[in-house]
Amino acid sequence: MKMKDKLPTKYSPKEVEEKWYRFWEKGNFFHSVPDPDKEPFTIVIPPPNVTGVLHMGHALNNILQDILIRWKRMQGYNSLWMPGTDHAGIATQNVVEKELMKKGLSRDKLGREKFIEEVWKWKNEYGSEILRQLRKLGCSCDWERERFTMDEGLSRAVREAFVRLYEKGLIYRGKYIINWCPRCITALSDDEVEHEDHEGHLWYIRYPFRDAPHLYVNIATTRPETMLGDVAVAVNPKDERYKEMIGEILILPVVGREIPIIADEAVDPRFGTGAVKVTPAHDPNDFEIGKRHNLEPILIMNEDGTIKGEAASYLGMDRYECREALVEELKEEKHIVKVVPHTHSVGHCYRCRTVIEPYLSDQWFVKMKPLAEEAIKAHKKVDITFYPERWSKVYLSWLENVRDWCISRQIWWGHRIPAWHCKNCEEVTISSQTPTECSKCGNNALIQDEDVLDTWFSSALWPFSTMGWPDETEELKYYYPTSTLVTDRGIIYFWVARMVMMGLELKNEVPFSHVYIHGTILDEIGRKMSKSLGNGIDPLLMIDQYGADAVRTSMIMLTTEGQDIKLHENRFEMGRNFINKVWNAARFAMMNLEGNKSTDTTIKEEDYLFEDVWIKNRLSLAIETCTASLEKYKFNEAIKTLYEFIWHEFCDWYLEIIKPRLYNSDNIRSKVIAQKVLTYVLDNILRLLHPFAPFLTEEIWQHLKQLAVKNRLILTDTMVSESLMICPWPKEDAAKINKKVVKTMMLLQDLIRAVRNIRRNMNILKKQKLKVLISVRDKEVKRELDEHHNFLTQMANLDGLEVGIDLKKPESSASEVVNEIQVFVPLRELIDVGVEKERQLERLNKIKSHLETVRKKLFNENFVKNAPERVVNTEKDKEAELLGQIIKIKGFLQDLNKNVPV
Ligand SMILES: [Zn+2]
Ligand SMILES: [Zn+2]
Structure with missing residues (x-):
């Protein structure tokens, strides 16, 4: 691509991002084909819902994947990032139903076939929106391979998997309690039910003994109408109150049914009276109790929530109408002991807010135990590693306690x-x-x-169905098992565990070897982001405002090893500042690489100056740390390393030190060497930073490449690539690490910082040149510092430097100590000591009065007792900080003139 000669003064993300994304796609750089000569590195995307709109959680999830994919691609792997979307059964069906409602249509009016047609129409029009949004983030997915869980191939995989599991006896049909919405007339999965606290009642009802009708057992219930379906009363076997009664028969009031008292561990003796009614057809816990005791469930409701069954007087009534009438009857019969207010959690249909009815029905199941056993075995063999490791326990304990998986859903949109x-x-x-x-x-x-299958059934096949399974395609052979899965902790059970089980069962191999679980994005005070709270941050808006790279780097700086992230909009400034810093540094560098047409000079090791050797050493270390961090999925450590290196070593020190060499045309050789090193380091920085900030780095690198070609002498070997994204990942040169240089530089930096501190404390301008005395203890150190006389003079802006052994501190001079070395700056000629003393005294007084106000608060018992701990601690910190400042200023005053009364 033809580039302008110079980098513009300001980085403008919008232009740059669009331009390079198009360039990458055109160049086919995201596309991967099986290549036996290269090792694959494969990630399958956690397919977002077709109804999805990019939120911060997606953004983080996909930034992390893109970093891995780009990094591995540069490391020479054949990187494949398989993109796609999930048909998201009920969510999509709802969206389309709402659209139809606007047109006065409904699902029932249309009928199944027409409705499905409408969903497809919707999907084709809007279903790829979220994938388009991923492009804005810079995601390098292999778009040619985009898949959808309902497309032809994947649907075939779903049917094939179902048949194979069924034939092995791993799928069966049976009765099960599900969440039922009597208004929508459908089952809902657990995560489609919204729980909310309800202020209801607890009815205490007495059930008489068959053989002693004047005696009763009292039970408590929040849903009295369900007693029509009672088949037993259960107590805890350890409950002394009821021990003697186990096995006795009770008469169910109103209905007259004979029901036994049974003992079951699941009964909580602290709830109500400790005796509970058992209604297996209308309560999930009771269903389990019923199964354990071989009790036949009795269904007392129709699908629309009206009553059916034995109790003739209630037939056809709505469940709540029945509740009222039944309670009336119980009262009349003196079966109600008491009614007490009771707040409890009630499930609601997430789309119509109707209260969910636990409901017994015929469903399809996957038998999970045998599948889980294989997954546990694979885990023990360390076929799968979790990052961070703690999630492996969560995963394992779920596998060990797994229950059969209900896979049928009473909706239309999905795999039938x-x-x-x-x-x-x-x-x-x-x-x-x-x-x-x-x-x-x-x-x-x-x-x-x-019925259709639970959406998670098809997503469980995702790592191989996307590669063409059940056919043994070239892709499947080459890319499966995939390398790393990057996901949220919320779907370890729903998705991760099921993929492992299906992979082992149908492909005989785990679907991936690493699982990286990242944190959840919260708002700044730690709440989950949600539509109803209105506390979400739109990643697309942020990209628009700060640029994609700023969003990417900020997010990565905020992630620490899978911890949750408290996010506020202003956090993106951090990334933007970093991006601008890199931009400005690159601009400066490139302005100083130009205008040199000298012939190729061969440079030998010994030609490099001290600072050249130092920066190359630091670069080596940065490469090593960054690579090692990425290998352990410590993204945050990787970016921190780069940030520190670029900002505080490359910009603050190296660029500053070499300025005179770049500006001085008399010593061409020294200048050329500086230019070579500069190009080398900048090129490496861009490569290291590329996975994190792909757009910025590509833009700078293409300019650098053009410049390097123009000025032959600074061409480095990687600059022949068409794009930075396919350049090799930097390798550190361990042999080059020169500990002596690194140590000396540390000392020089400390000394320069000491002088800078003195300037700041004594209010001496940066441009004011200083005379400095450095007092050392031994000859060796003196020799070393003398050797770097120019370095110190330049970086500390001095016009006189004396290094000596055991020098005496001159009158009225400021001092700082570095290890055993003392730095003195005589102040007499620099500043008006009197004025400076005044200034320091004024500062001192201000701080003292500030301290007083803080202390007043802290001595106030009411404040300390009543204010939140956080606020009190802030005040305490302030106190300590102010005290520290006072001690410091007293020291300065002493330096200015001894015995100043303070
Ligand atoms: Zn038949
Ligand atoms: Zn509903």
Whole structure:
């Protein structure tokens, strides 16, 4: 691409981002094809919902993936980042239903087939929005391979997986308690139910003994109408109050049914009276109790929430109408002991707010135990490693306590279950292809199961279904198992564990070897970001405002090893400042690389000056630390290393030190060497920073490349690439580490900082040249400092420097101590000691009066007792800080003139 000659003064993200993203896509740099000569590095994206809009959680998740993908690509791996979306069953169905409602249409009016057509129309129009948004972040996904969980190939994989699991006896049909919305007439998954505290009642009802009708057991319930479906009363076996009664028979009031008292560990003796009614068809815990005790559930409600069953007088009533009437009847019969107000959590349908009814129905299940056992075995063999490690316990404990997975959903949008019921013999035919006849009786009166599969069923196959499974494609052979999965802790069970199980069952291999679990994005006071709180931050707005690279680097600076992140908009300034710093440094460097047409000079090791050797050493260390951090998924340490190196070593020191060499045309050789080192370091910085800030680095690097070509002498070997993103990742040169140089530089920096401190404390201007005396203890150190006389003079801006052994402190001079070395700056000729004394005294008084106000607060008992701890601590910190300042100023005053009364 043709570039302008110079970098513009200001970095403008918008132009740069669009330009380079187009360039990368055109150059096919994101596309990966199987190549037996290269090792693959593969990530499958956690497919966002087609209904999704990019939020901060997605942004973080995908920035992390892009960093890994770009870094590995530069390391020479064949990087593949497989993108795609999830059909998101119920969420998508809802969105489309809402759209239809606006047009006065409904799902039922349209019928299943027409409705599905509408969903596809919607999907084709809006379904890729979130993937378009990922491009704005700079994500280098292989877009040619984009997949969708409902596309042809993946649907085939879903049917095939279902059939294989069914044939192995790992899928079965059975009764199960599900969350049922009587208004929407559908089952809801657990995460589609919103829990909210309700101020309801607890009804205490007495159930008489069959053989002693004047005696009762009292039970407490929040949903009295469900007693119509009671099949037992349960108590805790350890509960002394009821021990003698276990096995006795009670008469269910109103209904007259005989029910036993049973003992079950699950009963909490502290709830109500310690005796609970057991309604297996309408409560998930009771369902489990019922299963353990072989009790036949009794369903007392229709799908729309109206009453059915034995109690004739309540038939057809709505569940709440029934509750009222039933309570009336119980009161009349003197079966109500008391009613007390009771607040408890109630589940609501997330789209219509109707109270959920736990409801027994026929569902399809995956038998999880055998699958979990394989996953546990794989975990023990360390086939999978979690980063941070603590998540592996969470994962494992879920596997060990896993329950069968209900995979059927009563909605229309999704993979329809490949099961056909025979009208003639009721046999179920399971097939990956639509069967023409019943597998048992041969009749062709077949009806496909109405239900669709849980969305997570297809996502569990994602790592191999996206590669063409069940066919043994070239892709599958080459990329599977994938390398790393990057995801949120919220879906360790839903997704990570199920992918592992399906991978082991259907592919005989774990789907990935590393799992990186990142933190959750919270608002600045630690709440989850949500639409209803309105505390979300829109990543696209942030990109628009700060630039994609600033958003990326800020987010990474904020992540510490999978910890949650408290985010506020102003945190992006941190990234933007860093991006601008790099931009300005690069601009400065490049302005000073130009205008040199000298011939190629070969440079030998010994030609490098002290600072050249030092910066190359520091670079080596930065490369080593950054690479090692990324290998351990410590993204934050990696970016911190780069930040420190670029800002505080390259910019603050190296660029400053070499200025005279760059500006001086008399010593061409020294200048050329500085230019070479500068180019070398800048090129490495850009490569290291590329995975974090791809746009900025590409923009600078392309300019640098052009410049390097123009001025032949500074060309480095990596500059032949078409794009920075395919340049090799820097390698550190361990042999080059020169400890002596690094140590000397540390001492010089400390001394220069000491002089700068004195300037600041004594109010001496930066441009004012100083005379400095440095007093050392031994000859060796003196020799070393003399050797770097020019360095010290330049960086501390001195016009006189004397280094001597055991020098005496001159009158009225400021001093600082570095190790055993003393730095003196005589002040008499520099400043008006009297005026400076006044100034310091004034400062001292201000600080003292500030201290007084702080102390007043801290001595006030009411404040200390009543103010939040955080506020009190801030005041305490202030006190300590002010005291420290006072001691310091007293020291300055002593330097200015001894015995100043303070
Ligand atoms: Zn509903
Ligand atoms: Zn049949």
